[in-house]
Amino acid sequence: MKEKIQKFLDTDILEKYLLGDSTKEETLKAERYIAMYPQVRDDYNELQNNLETFAKMYARKTPEGLKQIILQSAKKERIVKRKLFRYVIAASIAIMIFAGSSVFFWNQNKALQEENTLVSNKMKNLEEVMKTQLEDVRNQFIVLNNPDTKKYTLRGKKEAKDLKAVAYINPVKKLSYINVSNLPELPENKCFQMWAEVNGELVNLGVIKEWDDKNKLLPLPYAENAIGYITIEPEGGNSSPTVKNIVANISY
Template structure:
């Protein structure tokens, strides 16, 4: 029985249930375990508290003024549509006298359709970004709370001795993250850039900015026996890593 409970706790069903991503069958199984086994119930309550705290700490805010901009677009659309309807009614009575006006209204309709398509595309893009950010928060929560996650301390070499980072690797969920805790100052014409060597291919993970949130996790591409690097590059980043300027190695 203990093995059964242990295997259940080592799975990610509790995390998935908390995030609402389980199937109906999986949800029934989780609820049955919570009701039957105090150990599972206690773990569930702890995960729930951790998730609430983590969600509050990393609450995602929409860009400043985005909601108001979308509402203004919608109001403008409605106003333009009402205006178009008034023009259309007037045109129905004057069509015999103003045949050329039909092109004007057709053009107005085309413009309205284009504006509507632009607003809809922006909303879809925003929704996709929010889904992606929510998935990233879910993965971070799993990595930080799953007992099978391995934790590695990363220190800089002589070129950046004060560089400090922590890598979190979960081989079961195939998730990798790094938390850069400290970046030594560089001249204005240089920057730190992160790389990952995955299956023999070097992947550019982007320039590391000044740290404004020391608890922020950066996603790493997962692969068995992968390597990660932090290098010093010219300002703006480089297309390939400068090997002689490697300041930290990350093995995961």
């Protein structure tokens, strides 16, 4: 079981799930593992907290601050590489002095190379996440503070009369966000899912989590005359919306 969990954690499914870039299969797998295994749930919460911390940091700092953070990350990577170089030199000297120890040092070197590769990949992923988070924070600031932004209040209907949400649409900057401030309880086998009809194509925006921050803004794809929907779907979400279960909609 531990090998199964570790194998899952070694993938980038959690990072992709957190950013909303996971496939339907990856999303279902991530949600299942988060619900079933405390270790996965702890890693997910820690990653989420770290990303939120980075986003808040960038919301306060100037681009020079971002440059400094990236430089510090690069510096840490160089330190790891220097450490690897020292181990390689030490292994070479030991091989010349103690030929019988060659296998030991080879294994040590290989393990360190694998560790360095893992660290490098994690740092690259983290930098991409930070850039994405910074861009999202910048866009949210524009939408909330730009006088051209239009505000639409949504209220649920049918089984979701208590659902409340506010959509923010900026036609000048072509940015759209929605904040779901109240999410009614549903049976365990049901969930809320968000959709957008953009230029004649239906876009799946994913399941709205009950544990989402009520102050969080969720991005909407922008297009003229676009339509957004919130539907009630089976647990885990659906590949297409159940029209009869539309509980909120907005035209923007």
